[in-house]
Amino acid sequence: MKEVNIGGVPEHFNLAWYLTLKNGEYKDEGINLRWHDYYGGTGAMCKALRDKDIDIAVILTEGIIKDIIAGNPSKIVQTYVQSPLIWGIHVAAKSKYQTIDDLKGTKAAISRYGSGSHLMAYINAEYNNWDLENDLDFEVIKNLDGAVEGLTKGKADYFLWEKFTTKPLVDNGIFRNIGHCPTPWPCFVIAAREDFIENENETLKTILNIINNTTKDFKLIPSIDKTIANRYEQKLEDVQEWLGLTEWSQEVIDKDTTMKIQKELFSLDIIPEIIDYKKLVYKL
Template identity: 60%
Template sequence: MKKFIIGGVPEHFNLPWYLGLRDKKFQEKDINLRWKDFPGGTGEMNQALRDKEIDMAVILTEGIVRDIIHGNQSSIVQVFVESPLLWGIHVATDSEFEEISDLKGTAAAISRYGSGSHLMAYVNAENHDWDLQNDLNFTEIKDLEGAIESLPNGEGDYFMWEKFMTKPYVDNGTFRLVGVSPTPWPSFVIVVRNEVLKENAEIVKTILEVINHITIDFKNLPSVAEMIANRYGQELEDVNEWLSLTHWSQKQLSEKTLEKVQDQLLKLGLIEDKLPTDQLLHNF
């Protein structure tokens, strides 16, 4: 039985993987798939791919595109979540900042450089016509838990993270939500190290077939909203709203969308050059 290690954030987007592993759907195909949580997000997973610590990852689109351009020897094999990620822009409850415009020139708390929280701070700044050289500052806080500890202590002024995963901390008074910044492209893709693709392309293809069979009917599973609410500490009302906004995919990222991502990264000064499509995407 072939062993594969896949990484991802411990968030509700990835519940289909948990269900597949729980129900031994990959073992039925003679694949020993192991899941590894990465609370630090995309930057942490990029490093794990580079270090060959994991074989695959469910990762933010903009983060992996940038890292492949910067030398990560991996390829995108499929979109996992087609809908945009809704990045909540949060401040500490007792912060003096009331609106997004108040955050110009302040310090964004980010999980790490190259992470989604880092890259989306640039997208948010661009959306509000800030000076990308002078109006953006950063403080590394590792992950959501780091932000919960750091922001109330004045380490970083605002923190961008998925709106629904941070909602419990808005509800309990740790954070205040001052705005939302959606990604202008599909939120999550599945990426595989090129070495793994070269040696085990058919097995990777089978893994995709299994997870796609789960995601295509995921929203219709009995009591799925209750399961998500209990597992991730969410209010049922919030989960139902999130489910209505979230759409999984079973298709590869389009060349047009990839161009859009690269163009935006180039415009923001986050990459120096674009790559041809075949150096970023792997089509079976």
């Protein structure tokens, strides 16, 4: 039995992995796939890939591209979710800030530098024509629990996170949502360490085949909306809206998309250079 470690955020996007693991589909193929939740998100997973704690990550596209350029010895092997991620822009429920414009020059809570919440703060600033040097400030809060504490105690002023994941915090009167910031590209990819790709190519293909067989028909699973609502403690109507907006992918990310992302990150001074497609992506 081959042991393989995979990481991802403990969110509804990754329910397909849970279902295939629960069904024993990887073990049927001689693979002991062990799932690890990363509450710290993309930055924590980038570190785990570098440290060889995991072999594979289901990770934000812009985050892994940035980290590969920064020296992470991994490559993207497939797009996982084709649709954009809709980031909610949140403040504490009792915050004085009412609009996105009010947040100009205030402090953003981020899980860590290089994380999705960090990169999207730049994207949001650009959308709103802020001065990237003078209108952005950051407070590292590690994860969603840290964001709750940080915003409630005034250590930071706003926080970007996937809007459906944070919706229960809005419903419970902990956060207020004052706007949205969608990623202008496919949100999640599957990345693997280069040494794992080289040594376990067939194993990786098998894993991708199994998850792809589930994601292509994910919305057709009976009562999947109720399952998600119960598991992730969300309102049924929110889950149904999310399902309507979300499209999974079974294809490799294309060259034009990687170039679009790199140009955006380069223009924001988040990456120092634009690199060749083949240095980012491995086609199995």
